Amino acid sequence: MTLSKLPFTVDALHAAYKAGLQPEAVVAEAFRRLDAVGDAGIFIHHAREQALAEAQSLGAPDGRPLWGIPFAVKDNIDVAGMPTTAACPDFAYQPGADAFVVARLRAAGAICLGKTNLDQFATGLVGVRTPYPVPKNAIDPAIVPGGSSSGSAVAVAHGVVGFALGTDTAGSGRVPAALNAIVGLKPTLGALSASGVVPACRTLDTISIFATTVAEAWTVFEAAAAPDEADAYSRPVAVPALTAPPPSLRIGVPNAASLVTFGDALQAEDFRATTARLADQGATLVEIDLEPFFAVARMLYEGAWLAERVAAVGDRLTEKPETLHPTTRAILEPGLDLTAVDAFRGLYRLREREAVCRKLLAGIDALCVPTIPTFVALDEIAADPIGPNSRLGTYTNFANLLDLCGIAVPTGPRADGRPGSVTLLATQGRDALCAGIAAGLEAGPMGATAWPRPANALPDAVLPAPHEIAIAVCG
């Protein structure tokens, strides 16, 4: 296989390395691909020289799980030697060290190629709220790339990197995956340390992982996940080897009334076709009214949590508002008027709504939803910077408020060629179950690449029976 066609997956790269390929050549090829794509919006900071030096210093393959795998990092996550901007040039600083997760990935042998574009301060699901050039959607340039982790998703979708880090508060690790036909793994909150990450909503943020397949994303997750004493929100989360899910699962799906697609009939059709595959695989589909979940979703930007974003941006909103993207500023400003009483009342309401959702979740093993209700065209978001963005969060905004884990997975092109995607969601700690189900659904092109999709060959597992939970007791 010529280097230009080599999939940057772990298996393909490790096979090529074994056959004599040098990591410097892979780094050079990655930047050749980036140049060929010709999208100046993907990266905010290219680290070509640093990456080449790192590649050279790797020596011979040594069995580390991510040895020689090129990756990209969303620019709200610190990488030593590269500025962190959060897509706000005035905010830029030079971090003294790698973020905890970046350090683990580099320790596992991965090579960071640079920092990727995002909706400023990770506030947005569209990817256009940036003072830098907007990354182009890798599949269809008429639609938004998705955000906030826009550059990371597009970089993976073009095969420039093997994987990329995003973050996910409202859906920033899932929506861009859906829009670019790749996998977006949003782990249980606390599984991936937030040390060295610019917060959006500190109680709801997590690093997320983009990759071309579920198995790739899981390999990265295994390397990245570890408790971090420096992050008070870090939690021990089980990351077992990925296996096929048990055959007789109960999977919740939206009932007809709550399968919201804003008139996109193809999206509903495509989603029903995908859930039919789940049923074919032996799952019992349980129709659920998602309205209680949507009620939680609406709290994220209409309620107290806006104040978390204000807290994260600090004095900038009042002292230097002109340094903010106009849309970001417009979204954050109402947060200045919220009182502590509002905040606690929001927490009470969330707890009440959460209790309703937990009852619905108690009857199922996982929830399967469309990752996005429909697509958003660039001209739509130009005409209305907020409405279409909110719509994109229909099936994502509630997940972190309810402490769910999730994974967005491409399910193959819809009848019109646009990428299909569903998200598997489950209560905290069931990341492996979601990933296992997702692996059974992934289909179609891997982003915009021509890479051949590897056969899904997950081993069967001795798993807890459905409705049981594996519990790890720590401390």
Add this chain to the structure above:
Amino acid sequence: MTLSKLPFTVDALHAAYKAGLQPEAVVAEAFRRLDAVGDAGIFIHHAREQALAEAQSLGAPDGRPLWGIPFAVKDNIDVAGMPTTAACPDFAYQPGADAFVVARLRAAGAICLGKTNLDQFATGLVGVRTPYPVPKNAIDPAIVPGGSSSGSAVAVAHGVVGFALGTDTAGSGRVPAALNAIVGLKPTLGALSASGVVPACRTLDTISIFATTVAEAWTVFEAAAAPDEADAYSRPVAVPALTAPPPSLRIGVPNAASLVTFGDALQAEDFRATTARLADQGATLVEIDLEPFFAVARMLYEGAWLAERVAAVGDRLTEKPETLHPTTRAILEPGLDLTAVDAFRGLYRLREREAVCRKLLAGIDALCVPTIPTFVALDEIAADPIGPNSRLGTYTNFANLLDLCGIAVPTGPRADGRPGSVTLLATQGRDALCAGIAAGLEAGPMGATAWPRPANALPDAVLPAPHEIAIAVCG
């Protein structure tokens, strides 16, 4: 035994009932005792007629665990047929139903004699912040009765009732127990439903139980605890039968630097004597620097949680401030200026401090602290309504912020005759462990009564080994 000397404990009453005593006679005797005490500050609402009617309707003893046991309810907890005031006359309303816990206790056969005085809106640890007459301390009229559950504690200490309900946010269920030589059980948050309770800090409130012995308090807890779907903060908490604790426990105690007594040398001496008894019983004492716990304690009134109290009081603070006790008003008003950003920053700081405390707790089975650092005289609190109150919360304020369960237990009079008391605290769900340890320490008079203290005869248990946790998985 003459009725006037009959202990109102479950065992003594049930034996007397078996011998022919009528519950109406017990209700009459309870009110005779109250009249004899001559303290108009204990009850805000007497329910003599309602209680007599209830006693008459009980019929013959039927084996219910609290059949015919008279009890009192803090006046921030609803009892049908009695007004709820929260010690704010203008706030008074007639509840349509019993609070969830009251309903359970009445269903178990207990007879409610009335509603007891409190620091207004449960804000205080002294018991003097009330527009009603201040209840007198049952042991020493020169010192404060303790609050906020002042009337409930004093009623139990005088033997007017067998037990009483309080609430505990900052220590309101423990401090008055210490000041009146009785037991104060403050369960794991969520074990006792908050339905029908006027909130103080909704995320931190729990109903608490006053009784003369640990075993009595536990019997009440067994009857009262149940999940409540109507309370989003309700959690399933294990309430096993009370047993002796395992013999080789690791008990954390404050190190010399953090054994704060504000110069009360007797209190330190008394506490060391009590912990020496723990060591004699086989426990390993582990000296701990409590400063991280004190840092959490300070957050309760200095930080964001003040806004929860403001939320609970609602518009009263701005619309009708003259209806509030002047001290309560002075405490709450700064909460109006707190922003939602302040609230979330408070939550972040708590999480960070909690992580430090959790590490300290991981090495021990339970923590033993003085319930109060020292006593507060009525003239002291008259001269400074806030400072001495804050000092009383030294060892209590942090418990609910850290999701600890606890029980205050009388340990017998100090050398000067004032009541000794320690509190056992542990991580959530270890209520039975704390109670078991506490039962091994209880000593001295039961409040101000002349009742003979029953022998502590807890059965040995097949308990998890120390450092293990019994886990209940629900849902």
